[in-house]
Each structure stands twice: as C-alpha cells, then as structure tokens.
Amino acid sequence: MKNAKIIQDLQKLGIKGDYEVIYNPSYEELYQAEVSPENQGFERAELTESGAVSVKTGIFTGRSPKDRYIVQDDISRDTIFWDGKVNLPTTPEIFQSCKGLVLDQLSKSKKIYVVDAFCGTNADTRLKVRFIVEVAWQAHFVTNMFIRPSHYELENFGEPDFTVINGSKTTNPNWEAQGLNSENFIMFDLTEKLQIIGGTWYGGEMKKGMFAMMNYYLPLKGMASMHCSANVGEDGDVALFFGLSGTGKTTLSADPKRYLIGDDEHGWDDNGVFNYEGGCYAKVIDLSAEKEPDIYGAIKRDALLENVVVNNGVADYTDGSITENTRVSYPIYHINKIVLPSKAGHAKKIVYLSADAFGVLPPVSILDENQAQYHFLCGYTSKLAGTERGITEPEPSFSPAFGEAFLTLHPTMYSKTLIGKMKEHGAKAYLVNTGWNGTGKRISLKDTRAIIDAIIDGSIENAPKTKVPIMNLEIPTSLPNVSEGILDPRDTYSNVSEWEEKAKDLASRYIKNFEQYCNTEEGKKLVASGPQLQEQTI
Ligand SMILES: Nc1ncnc2c1ncn2[C@@H]1O[C@H](COP(=O)(O)OP(=O)(O)O)[C@@H](O)[C@H]1O
Ligand SMILES: C=C(OP(=O)(O)O)C(=O)O
Numbered sequence: 064m065k066n067a068k069i070i071q072d073l074q075k076l077g078i079k080g081d082y083e084v085i086y087n088p089s090y091e092e093l094y095q096a097e098v099s100p101e102n103q104g105f106e107r108a109e110l111t112e113s114g115a116v117s118v119k120t121g122i123f124t125g126r127s128p129k130d131r132y133i134v135q136d137d138i139s140r141d142t143i144f145w146d147g148k149v150n151l152p153t154t155p156e157i158f159q160s161c162k163g164l165v166l167d168q169l170s171k172s173k174k175i176y177v178v179d180a181f182c183g184t185n186a187d188t189r190l191k192v193r194f195i196v197e198v199a200w201q202a203h204f205v206t207n208m209f210i211r212p213s214h215y216e217l218e219n220f221g222e223p224d225f226t227v228i229n230g231s232k233t234t235n236p237n238w239e240a241q242g243l244n245s246e247n248f249i250m251f252d253l254t255e256k257l258q259i260i261g262g263t264w265y266g267g268e269m270k271k272g273m274f275a276m277m278n279y280y281l282p283l284k285g286m287a288s289m290h291c292s293a294n295v296g297e298d299g300d301v302a303l304f305f306g307l308s309g310t311g312k313t314t315l316s317a318d319p320k321r322y323l324i325g326d327d328e329h330g331w332d333d334n335g336v337f338n339y340e341g342g343c344y345a346k347v348i349d350l351s352a353e354k355e356p357d358i359y360g361a362i363k364r365d366a367l368l369e370n371v372v373v374n375n376g377v378a379d380y381t382d383g384s385i386t387e388n389t390r391v392s393y394p395i396y397h398i399n400k401i402v403l404p405s406k407a408g409h410a411k412k413i414v415y416l417s418a419d420a421f422g423v424l425p426p427v428s429i430l431d432e433n434q435a436q437y438h439f440l441c442g443y444t445s446k447l448a449g450t451e452r453g454i455t456e457p458e459p460s461f462s463p464a465f466g467e468a469f470l471t472l473h474p475t476m477y478s479k480t481l482i483g484k485m486k487e488h489g490a491k492a493y494l495v496n497t498g499w500n501g502t503g504k505r506i507s508l509k510d511t512r513a514i515i516d517a518i519i520d521g522s523i524e525n526a527p528k529t530k531v532p533i534m535n536l537e538i539p540t541s542l543p544n545v546s547e548g549i550l551d552p553r554d555t556y557s558n559v560s561e562w563e564e565k566a567k568d569l570a571s572r573y574i575k576n577f578e579q580y581c582n583t584e585e586g587k588k589l590v591a592s593g594p595q596l597q598e599q600t601i
C-alpha cells in the first residue's frame with residue numbers, strides 16, 4: 064500500500080508518533096479538510112462567492128528573506144554565491160537543531176499531508192519534490208503551484224529528489240545563541256536535499272524555495288534558469304517577461320491573444336522554454352474583471368485566496384488592510400489559453416519589466432546585445448510593497464537577473480546562460496517601465512499592454528525613434544494605441560531639467576552598482592552600454 068510506504072518514509076525521516084497520512088489529496092478532499100470546523104486559527108479557510116476558498120497566512124503575508132539560510136558544507140561551499148545578503152550561511156549543526164524542531168512539531172500531528180509533485184516540465188531536468196505539511200491549505204497551495212503528476216506518474220514517483228518539511232507552527236527558541244536573525248527560519252541543506260520551514264506560514268517560501276533550487280541545478284547543466292513569465296503566439300513565437308514581484312509578469316503574460324506557458328519561473332534548454340510550475344500566483348489587490356479578465360475568471364473552485372478581506376463570503380479586492388500582497392493561487396488550467404505540457408520553442412522577444420519609482424525610465428526602450436546583458440546584470444527596478452517583509456512602499460533596487468532573492472549562483476551564471484541562448488536564437492530585448500513617470504502616476508496597464516503588442520508584432524522596430532541621453536537608451540516616439548506624449552519620459556515633466564536631475568541621480572546609481580562587474584574585461588566592456596553622466600565621445 065502506498066500510504067504504508069509513505070508512513071515508513073516519514074518515520075525514517077524522524078516524524079514519529081501516530082498519525083494519519085493524506086497522500087496527494089484530491090481538490091475535493093482538500094476542500095473538506097480546509098473548511099473542517101476542527102481547524103484552529105490560521106488553519107481555517109472560508110468559502111467565497113466565486114467558489115474559491117480564502118485563508119489568512121498569519122503574521123507572514125510575504126517572504127522573509129532575512130530568515131533564509133543555506134547550510135555551508137562541502138557541496139555548497141564553492142558553488143553557492145555567498146553574497147552575505149541573499150544566501151545566508153548556516154552550519155550543519157544549526158540545521159539539524161532546527162530540523163529537530165520541525166520533526167517534533169510534525170510528530171505531534173494527527174494528520175500529515177504529503178504531496179508529491181514536480182518542479183519543472185521536462186522529465187530530464189525536473190525535481191521530484193515531496194512536501195510534508197500539517198496544514199490542509201498548505202497542501203492545497205503546493206497542489207496548485209507545482210506540477211501535478213498523473214496517476215501513472217505518481218505510481219512510479221520513486222524516491223523524491225528534494226523534500227520540503229513545513230513546520231510553520233513551530234519556532235526556534237535558540238535563535239539568539241545560534242546567531243540567527245529571528246525565531247523563524249527557512250533553511251536548505253543541499254546534501255540532504257531538504258528544505259525546512261519554521262515560524263512562517265507563507266506558502267511563497269515553498270514556491271520560491273524550489274525555484275532557488277532549480278536556479279542552482281539548471282545553470283550548472285548549462286541551461287538558463289529565469290525569473291520570468293512566458294507566453295507563445297499562434298505562430299509559435301515565444302516571449303519572456305522578466306521582473307521582480309509586482310512589475311507585471313503575471314498580469315502581462317495573461318494575454319487573450321496568446322497562450323500562457325507560465326507566470327513566474329522558467330528554464331530554457333536546447334529544445335526551448337519550459338515552465339517549472341503547474342499553477343499561477345497572482346496579486347489580487349485592486350483586481351477587476353474589466354482590467355484583468357483572465358485572472359479574475361481564474362478565481363473559482365480550487366483557487367486559493369490569501370489575505371483578502373472577505374465580507375459575508377464576498378472577496379473585496381480593493382481592501383489592502385491585511386496586506387498589499389493579497390494573492391490567489393490556481394492551477395494553470397484555470398487560464399483559458401494555455402499550452403500543456405507547459406513548454407514551447409525558443410524565445411524571440413525578451414522583455415525586462417522594471418517598475419521605476421523615480422519616474423526616469425522610458426515606458427519602453429529597445430536594447431542592443433550589450434545593453435541586453437548590461438541591464439540584465441543590473442536588474443534595476445523597485446521592490447514593491449508586500450512581497451517581502453518590511454517593504455511598505457516602492458524601494459529602488461538593483462536585483463541582478465531581475466530575481467536576486469532567488470539566485471543561488473553568481474549573477475554572471477544567469478547572464479551567461481541567458482545571453483548565450485538569446486544570441487543562438489536571435490532573440491531581441493526590450494526594457495519596459497511599468498512603474499512611474501513625471502506625472503507621479505503609474506504608467507497605465509492599457510498603455511503597457513499596447514507597448515507589449517508592438518514588441519510582439521514587431522511594429523516597434525519600424526516606429527520613429529530617438530535617443531534618450533543620460534540613460535543612453537533608444538526609444539520609439541510613437542506606437543499604435545499608446546497614449547500621446549508618454550513614450551519620451553521627458554515629455555511627462557513640466558520642465559525637462561527636472562527629469563535631467565533625476566536621470567543623473569539614477570545614472571550614478573547604475574554606474575556605482577555596476578562597479579562590482581568591472582573586475583573582468585567582459586564586465587568593463589559593458590559600461591559603455593549603460594547610463595552615462597558625460598556626453599559619449601567616440
Ligand atoms: N502598467 C502596468 N503594467 C503592469 N502591471 C500594472 C501596471 N499598472 C498597474 N499594474 C498592477 O501591478 C500589478 C502587477 O502584478 P503582477 O502581474 O502580479 O506582478 P508579478 O507577477 O511580476 O509579481 C498588478 O496588480 C497590476 O494590476
Ligand atoms: C511570489 C512571489 O513573487 P511574484 O510576485 O514574482 O510572483 C514572491 O516573491 O514571493
């Protein structure tokens with residue numbers, strides 16, 4: 064019996080005691096478990112009018128990067144990028160101590176949910192991940208977000224490649240003596256191939272945790288591993304949308320004219336682009352059926368809302384009183400136009416989404432090959448409110464590969480692999496500002512969508528163009544269906560000198576940030592492709 068084998072596996076891992084195992088529950092079983100009156104506190108879910116259930120994730124409504132550690136040992140020592148910020152080192156001893164806490168917590172459970180799922184569409188590069196959780200909606204979350212194996216695949220799942228044990232109900236009392244940041248922890252051990260979680264209930268730690276692991280294994284095999292959404296047109300033309308949280312990956316990839324490949328995490332190998340996930344995780348703050356019909360329509364039975372205010376069973380998407388980072392997860396087939404399995408050919412258009420809080424960047428710039436590399440390494444954008452603890456308003460940030468928080472290797476590993484693929488397949492890159500301009504307002508979704516259309520149908524290449532000084536960017540001055548007077552950011556200021564002042568400030572930030580890449584000839588060569596404080600002389 065499968066369950067007897069799973070219980071044996073859990074006992075071997077150190078989850079003792081007498082518990083019932085619920086293995087890969089169906090959506091119906093998950094629903095019954097989530098709304099059970101036995102649930103306490105944040106375990107509870109409530110049914111909403113759309114058919115989706117809604118939960119609160121407790122004090123953690125976003126990721127907690129300062130509590131995230133990777134064990135430093137013989138496997139990780141010389142491979143992980145120990146930048147002192149994203150990948151914080153911990154010792155095998157501290158990991159074992161926290162693992163003990165998580166095992167003790169689960170050993171007290173009467174019910175344990177075990178979900179076996181895939182991370183990665185292709186059999187040769189996917190991770191077979193086993194999630195072990197005690198909260199029903201956490202099992203629902205990973206069922207939505209990861210690739211659901213077929214019955215046949217589940218029968219033949221074999222040993223997992225990676226295991227995630229979520230002990231969100233426990234915290235670490237020894238954190239101070241152990242020199243950790245807090246009683247909460249998210250830890251990875253690459254030798255044991257294990258992620259453990261304590262303190263935080265936020266499901267994003269499991270989702271982005273496995274993304275960080277794919278970001279480790281795939282580039283080491285020469286593949287690009289990317290924080291981007293992806294879609295494909297009728298002709299098989301693939302577009303990628305890179306960007307930090309809140310910049311528009313999910314929104315802009317749900318395009319009724321195209322087929323969705325995935326909304327957040329992809330690889331690119333010799334055959335093309337492929338999704339890591341089996342679902343989407345969309346922001347729902349201010350969501351409306353008019354502006355975002357595909358995402359709105361995806362919120363139905365089996366979708367899982369997080370931290371949304373619900374009044375008498377009706378979700379109020381305008382209410383950000385719990386967090387700005389209100390979310391919904393749903394299986395990818397809740398979007399009407401998709402490709403399944405989630406993969407397609409090689410990408411032809413690469414869009415870097417940047418939400419510029421300074422209002423300096425043009426809504427769209429056309430990048431040449433060196434600029435494509437320069438801006439990918441810079442990853443200039445803003446951290447938007449909500450997805451990370453402590454971020455409450457847009458904070459300018461240079462996030463290499465538009466995903467610094469999830470890079471396990473040196474940033475140049477990601478630029479090398481991506482730029483290599485781009486050159487091989489003749490892909491063109493564009494920098495799109497989905498943030499602010501001189502009006503003080505965010506560029507409208509309608510304008511951004513028209514810009515994306517012009518990139519995808521190629522009309523941007525035939526548009527009249529000009530060069531924006533200081534930022535050293537080439538822009539179109541007119542595009543079909545894009546509002547007049549916004550394409551050149553200088554036109555959105557009452558006085559051009561205002562823009563210039565801000566642009567100089569931003570340019571010096573770019574230049575300073577890029578110094579870290581100037582210790583190689585290759586890096587130094589790219590400086591000329593970035594913003595310039597002096598007029599360039601040839
Ligand atoms: N011009 C714009 N382009 C894209 N998104 C915009 C724009 N203006 C406002 N938004 C809003 O910003 C958010 C983008 O979030 P999302 O697509 O989930 O980002 P990501 O997937 O990159 O985290 C959505 O709530 C969307 O409605
Ligand atoms: C879910 C996250 O990001 P995104 O908004 O890119 O989906 C996250 O950063 O935890």
Ligand SMILES: [Mn+2]
Pocket residue numbers: 309312313314326327344345346
């Ligand atoms: Mn997203």
